[in-house]
Amino acid sequence: MTKLNWGMIGGGEGSQIGPAHRLGAGLDGAFTFAAGALDHRADAGRDYGQRLGLAADRAYGDWREMLEGEKGREDRVDLVTVATPNSTHFEITKAFLEAGFHVLCEKPMTMTVEEGEDIVRTAAKAGRICAVNYGYTGYSLVRHMRAMVARGDLGKVRLVKAEFAHGHHADAANADNPRVRWRYDPAQAGVSAQFADCGIHAMHMASFVTGQEVTELSADTVSCIESRELEDDAMVNFRMDGGTVGRLWTSSIALGRQHGLTLQVFGENGGLRWSQEQPNQLYWMPLNGRLQVIERGEGGLSPEADRTSRVTVGHAEGMPLAFANIYADLAEAIHAAKAGRPIDPAADLYPRAEDGLRSMAAVFAVAQSGKARGAWTDARPPMFR
Template sequence: MRKINWGLIGGGEGSQIGPAHRLAAGLDGAFDLVAGALDHRAEAGRAYAVRLGIARGYGDWREMLEGERGRQGGVQLVTVATPNATHFEITKAFLQAGIHVLCEKPMTMSVAEAEEIVALSRETGAICAVNYGYTGYALVRHMRAMVARGDLGRVRLVVAEFAHGHHAGGDDAENPRVRWRYDPAQAGVSAQFADCGIHALHMASFVIGQEVKRLAADCVSCVEGRVLEDDAQVNLRFDGGAVGRLWTSSVALGRQHGLTLQVFGEKGGLAWAQEQPNQLMWMPLGGRKTVIERGEGGLSPEADRASRVTVGHAEGMPLAFGNIYADLAEAIRARAEGRVMDPAADLYPKAVDGLRSMAAIAAVAESGGVWVDARPPSLR
């Protein structure tokens, strides 16, 4: 089967996220990395593209857009892995050119921009996906399947956390990999919630099949001098009746990655942690706690499709991201071939998910402990 031509914007040398995207996109042999604008320094980006063996290295994304738009064998999908403030402009430009986009989160800097991206994706027919990549884990997808088939009964409560301690030191204020996250000009109205909290919120919605309707947030800046929050506690009410509790922090010393999800229903409870992704804890009402292992027999089709290594072997983040790319490959090919895509692959986060996240970010920034509507205007 012919490979899909893929381009990467950002993710240059020393990037945290660039290698994960390159590994993920290459897992199934579905994508061919043919173009890149990898660095805000033009020559550094071109030189790194040469070292990676990328056929067409560009100085910036605008040069890449002009070089690839309408080109025979040009890119069909681009991944936007640049700082937050650039996501909207780049994503919009490539969608207008009819090129599919996978954008790092947050998708935009405002709700209005996100509404525009959703409308543009619908208008052009170009896919816009958002990289909530942790929903690519096999057992996260199995949790979703268990909830959907009624194993838990009515979901009463979901508890989500994404707390780490890697920004607890005030002496790293000038570290460029830290500084921008707390700068409103580059990060927007939120730091920690926009960076990590929306991963936990999207995962909660993804698993329980409900969207957040209202929230009340308490945000603080624990490190002196930070304009934006480094810790937030958010209470949630979902449109299907579930209650949510979400904690996100960058000053939780002793926590490493810290993404966890617990779901409690009438008939049972589930618990999963990203640092131990091979095990899912299941406690049925009146029964005994059991461990569901990734890769074992009898799991859902969604989990089977997302499981890449044999049972007992470690599963990691690039493999989860790889499942998002596998979903996108199926979506792109199904559209090109005029067929319905595999339902088990129709799980990649879409532009509307990015829109809901932007509305939640705005609500968290507005709340000040008061209950506010967390829905985007177009979905109220």
């Protein structure tokens, strides 16, 4: 298959998530890193882009320059990743979709539900892929959990328990540090801090694995560090359209927790447990059976798990490889679209703009329910009601 050209906006030198995207996109040889506007400082972006190997005329100073520069090229980028701060996602993603590029946007996709609906419509109108980087769904054993649920191993799923709780903003003395403070400032972060940053990963994963969407929720949101205007901890109960009950805890003050993304799924015939910090083991407890450890890369797993596993069993695979699986899905989707053939079903699992929109609706529902002391609130975007 011919290599695709890939570009990135944001993810500049020293950024948190830029390196994981570059590793993920480059890993399988499906994409060539061909263009970028990597930094909010034009010179720094151009310089870093060239140090990473971009041609001087494709190491752009800002995203508008990149849009203009790429639009007219025959070898223009096939996919653009938007890895800038949250408030810029909407404008950049919309502009690139309208110009006919496929986009992978970082989460949260937008700042409002209306913007989210706009992106879904824009992508549909342009006939372009808009994916959202719920990158942890790229883990092989997360794909396997989904396959096990879909083929009925668990029977009806009664309950799902999701967590994304870390302790990295637990220091009250550090609450005024500018790198932390903006996250809890409604003017910069919007209506939610911790749920919008981390909770949406956990909620999306619950949907991804169960194959169900969240319909309504009740949230208890709290600022454990009192000077914060937005929540640093939330407990969210939810209901899903297939009848599954959901429980979700997200926190940034949970000292001793590191990354803290965990999913448990309890069905009539068995239960599953997976943690992002030990992603190569999945715990499976069949009803009336014994607890079993499923290892990533072992024989007899699902096609979805096999497709997303690269090194042999017993060797660790981690987060950049999960991102690489999102890129592998997108490469397959773009090649399939170009050739006018159906996409490999095991690859048709990348998170969509619709998922990004559902997350925004959940963010606003959590904020509203939290203010109303846990009142049950419709969590669906208006366009999906």
